[in-house]
Amino acid sequence: MNRRPLLAGLAVVAAAAIALTGCASDPGSGTDTPSKAASGPDYGLVQSGQITVCSDIPYKPFEYEETTGSGQYTGFDVDLLTAIAKKLDLKVQFQVTNFDTLQSGAALLAGQCDMGASAMTITDERKKNIDFSDPYYDSLQSLLVKADSGIKSINDLSGKNVGVQQGTTGENYAKEHAKGANLVQYSDDGVLWPALQGGQIDAILQDQPVNVEHEKADKSYKIVETYNTDESYGFAFAKGQKTELREAINKELKALKDDGEYKTIYDKYFTAN
Amino acid sequence: MALRKRTRTRVYHYTIYVVIIALIVWAVLATDWPTVATQFANPEVAMKMLPGIITVGLKNTLLFTIESFTGGLILAIILALMKLSSIPPFRWAATIWIEFFRGIPALMTIFGFALMLPIALKVKIPGGPVGAATLALIVVSSAYMAETIRAGIQAVPKGQTEASRSLGMSSMKTMFFIVLPQGFRIIIPPLTNEFVLLLKDTSLFFIAGATPLTYELTTYARNGLSTYANATPMVMAALLYLVVTIPLTRLTAWLERRMARER
Numbered sequence: 096m097n098r099r100p101l102l103a104g105l106a107v108v109a110a111a112a113i114a115l116t117g118c119a120s121d122p123g124s125g126t127d128t129p130s131k132a133a134s135g136p137d138y139g140l141v142q143s144g145q146i147t148v149c150s151d152i153p154y155k156p157f158e159y160e161e162t163t164g165s166g167q168y169t170g171f172d173v174d175l176l177t178a179i180a181k182k183l184d185l186k187v188q189f190q191v192t193n194f195d196t197l198q199s200g201a202a203l204l205a206g207q208c209d210m211g212a213s214a215m216t217i218t219d220e221r222k223k224n225i226d227f228s229d230p231y232y233d234s235l236q237s238l239l240v241k242a243d244s245g246i247k248s249i250n251d252l253s254g255k256n257v258g259v260q261q262g263t264t265g266e267n268y269a270k271e272h273a274k275g276a277n278l279v280q281y282s283d284d285g286v287l288w289p290a291l292q293g294g295q296i297d298a299i300l301q302d303q304p305v306n307v308e309h310e311k312a313d314k315s316y317k318i319v320e321t322y323n324t325d326e327s328y329g330f331a332f333a334k335g336q337k338t339e340l341r342e343a344i345n346k347e348l349k350a351l352k353d354d355g356e357y358k359t360i361y362d363k364y365f366t367a368n
Numbered sequence: 369m370a371l372r373k374r375t376r377t378r379v380y381h382y383t384i385y386v387v388i389i390a391l392i393v394w395a396v397l398a399t400d401w402p403t404v405a406t407q408f409a410n411p412e413v414a415m416k417m418l419p420g421i422i423t424v425g426l427k428n429t430l431l432f433t434i435e436s437f438t439g440g441l442i443l444a445i446i447l448a449l450m451k452l453s454s455i456p457p458f459r460w461a462a463t464i465w466i467e468f469f470r471g472i473p474a475l476m477t478i479f480g481f482a483l484m485l486p487i488a489l490k491v492k493i494p495g496g497p498v499g500a501a502t503l504a505l506i507v508v509s510s511a512y513m514a515e516t517i518r519a520g521i522q523a524v525p526k527g528q529t530e531a532s533r534s535l536g537m538s539s540m541k542t543m544f545f546i547v548l549p550q551g552f553r554i555i556i557p558p559l560t561n562e563f564v565l566l567l568k569d570t571s572l573f574f575i576a577g578a579t580p581l582t583y584e585l586t587t588y589a590r591n592g593l594s595t596y597a598n599a600t601p602m603v604m605a606a607l608l609y610l611v612v613t614i615p616l617t618r619l620t621a622w623l624e625r626r627m628a629r630e631r
Contacts, residue, residue: 195590195593195594196593196599198594198597199407199593199594199597199598199599200407200597201407201599204403204407220595220596220597221597223597224407224597224598225597256496258577261574261587261590261591261594262590262591262593262594262595277579278579278580279496279497279577279578279579280577280578280579280580280583280587280591281577282574282575286479286483286575286577289483289484289487290482290483290497290577292487293483293484293485293486293487294486294490294492295482295483295486295492295496295497295577296577
């Protein structure tokens with residue numbers, strides 16, 4: 096999946112273009128168009144009646160499958176976006192996308208989806224290619240170690256192998272603050288966790304909620320420190336394109352925060368023990 | 369009015385040319401060139417990737433490929449000899465090894481060596497994630513090359529072995545000084561091909577994890593993709609792969625032509 100993201104992107108663009116021209120030349124056969132799309136405002140959706148969302152799934156607890164292979168996604172991003180879409184009278188369709196192609200804006204520009212929701216931190220670098228929604232989640236970084244490892248803080252990491260996820264804020268934080276540590280880069284949490292279990296690495300520095308999941312799953316590992324990096328997550332949109340949709344989502348996000356539904360979803364994933 | 373056969377063929381050919389040209393023109397016109405330029409061919413980003421993408425990325429890719437190929441070749445010769453052995457358990461062991469590692473994706477073998485072995489057996493493969501990944505590719509390539517080498521050995525005329533044995537050489541000496549050298553000459557093109565495949569398979573190392581000094585070309589480019597939020601590094605990496613692979617595949621084609629002539 097990771098080997099030829101560009102080609103895949105180009106292929107999708109080409110296919111979409113062909114599909115579009117095909118539709119344009121055949122205006123008579125529009126009987127199966129959903130009636131809802133005609134009544135509500137048109138947000139320039141890839142597929143009418145639904146928001147197509149690119150996301151690097153799985154990334155627990157933000158987006159994952161309850162049962163592998165079921166195609167039924169759940170998680171904080173999924174629940175929040177579903178609640179927002181419900182208010183807009185739209186459906187949500189998640190689509191698995193590599194995080195790098197998503198955060199570089201390539202997947203969005205290629206028209207693979209209307210927006211990205213993938214626990215993505217709002218950064219100036221990303222803003223060059225992406226329009227972000229209002230922040231919907233404030234993230235902390237954390238350090239997960241084996242409970243009996245003797246590592247108490249980031250200052251004990253000198254000479255240790257510290258696992259980080261490629262291209263994340265956790266990696267950047269570790270580069271700056273974990274002095275003398277040997278940073279080992281992995282593609283995703285699905286590999287980081289067995290690497291820690293197998294002793295390839297001594298610690299994982301990544302987003303707190305993901306480490307919380309591991310702490311819950313196996314009591315012999317614990318989070319020894321959390322770090323506030325002043326970062327928030329935002330939904331991603333193709334630069335200068337989906338303005339109407341972005342504004343609608345911002346409005347409903349605020350409404351959810353005001354009426355308490357946001358807190359219900361938040362507590363479901365981040366405060367339960 | 370029926371067209372003559374030659375006219376018909378010509379019309380047919382011209383139609384194909386017109387369609388191809390139309391497709392190219394359409395692609396050129398439909399492409400969003402300004403976006404392509406900033407997203408895929410951004411000189412600013414390209415400058416930031418240099419020289420690291422070559423001195424670290426390409427260097428490591430070549431290093432890992434050569435290591436995997438050399439290790440795989442040695443292992444493959446042993447496997448091929450086992451496969452041709454008159455002792456059944458040797459044959460069985462070689463067959464199981466070859467079928468198993470040819471039958472699963474290289475990505476999973478790398479995952480297994482880097483992450484499953486340490487958990488299951490509590491062993492640590494020297495060299496960290498990259499050491500484990502290289503070992504995995506040695507194993508994968510040995511399985512592929514063993515079959516090639518076996519074919520090469522069997523392609524050497526029997527008379528060669530008979531002549532050498534009747535001159536008083538032992539069967540071991542016959543194999544290593546008479547049969548193998550001739551067999552290898554025959555299989556140089558497929559082995560070059562295997563080298564190219566291995567080179568591309570090093571891009572799977574990302575699953576094992578990597579430290580800054582061991583980034584291979586794809587990992588290096590993906591880091592650029594993350595850091596600069598721009599796809600130019602991936603395009604650069606693709607071009608660098610081609611710089612290595614095209615001369616090699618051309619070399620293979622040339623060798624094949626030359627050998628065809630000699631026969």
